[in-house]
Amino acid sequence: MKKKTLEQKQLLSQVKQIAEGLAQTFAPFTEVVVHDLLDPAHAVLAVHNNLSGRQVGDPATELGLARIMDPEYDQVIANYPNRFADGRQVKSTSIGIKDSDGQYVAALCMNVDLTLFQGFQSALNMFTAVEGTTPAKESLDPSGADAIRSRIDEFAARMAATPRSLKAEDRRTLMKELKSAGLLDVRRAMDTVAAHLGVSRATVYSDAK
Structure with a gap:
């Protein structure tokens, strides 16, 4: 040098x-x-x-x-x-x-x-929707992984964070939301969550307890 x-x-x-x-x-x-x-x-x-x-x-x-x-x-x-x-x-x-x-x-x-802003966009679309009801989504269909990623992006946007910068406490809250929405029943859901959050599967299982 x-x-x-x-x-x-x-x-x-x-x-x-x-x-x-x-x-x-x-x-x-x-x-x-x-x-x-x-x-x-x-x-x-x-x-x-x-x-x-x-x-x-x-x-x-x-x-x-x-x-x-x-x-x-x-x-x-x-x-x-x-x-x-x-x-x-x-x-x-x-x-x-x-x-x-x-x-x-x-x-x-x-x-x-850009994933954070994609989450913002999804959240804004939900906020500005004027339909009285939203069609039910099948959580076990092939697009289930996309639904998980979208929900994670929306959650991170609410926290003014990116999925990979979420703290452990926030991840635990996120897992409760995913479980409540039936998204943890999607095939290979834990793998999808772990990859999108940038953590191990073991961490995801621990956060889900």
Whole structure:
């Protein structure tokens, strides 16, 4: 790794402060990551509101490497579609930070977990519905897993959280709601719940007690 100049160290320090402020403002549904592009093998310098599972010291992404190779690479790439490793839909923005020589020093990246907003949308649709009755849903049909995920998203939205950021107490309340709605009778319900919450099946069974 090339030795950093004082200017580059100051830039990295300032970007870390900006990232922390953004993360606190947009918690819990936006992950904010700081990349040190001067150390591509260990580029991840900070991760706030960790939604992707990335860790400090992880290597640079393809986008980071592209900036390292080409100082003329776009400095701002906003609102591009992305996905976390488990398939969750993400909206990402990446901002490259250059020093006075025009070299990329850092990248500030924001990853918005769209599942929370999909839950908001479902909740709003329910709230604005004007029909007097809602057709009964068969909880054992092939779409049962989708119904479970939708109910979890709606619950997390009410908690102003993402499914994966729910605390143990909230998960226990959620399990009671799922059981009351008959959704735990769906085939492989516990597997679906565990995957959507990002916890083990054992944790789900414990929360359901």
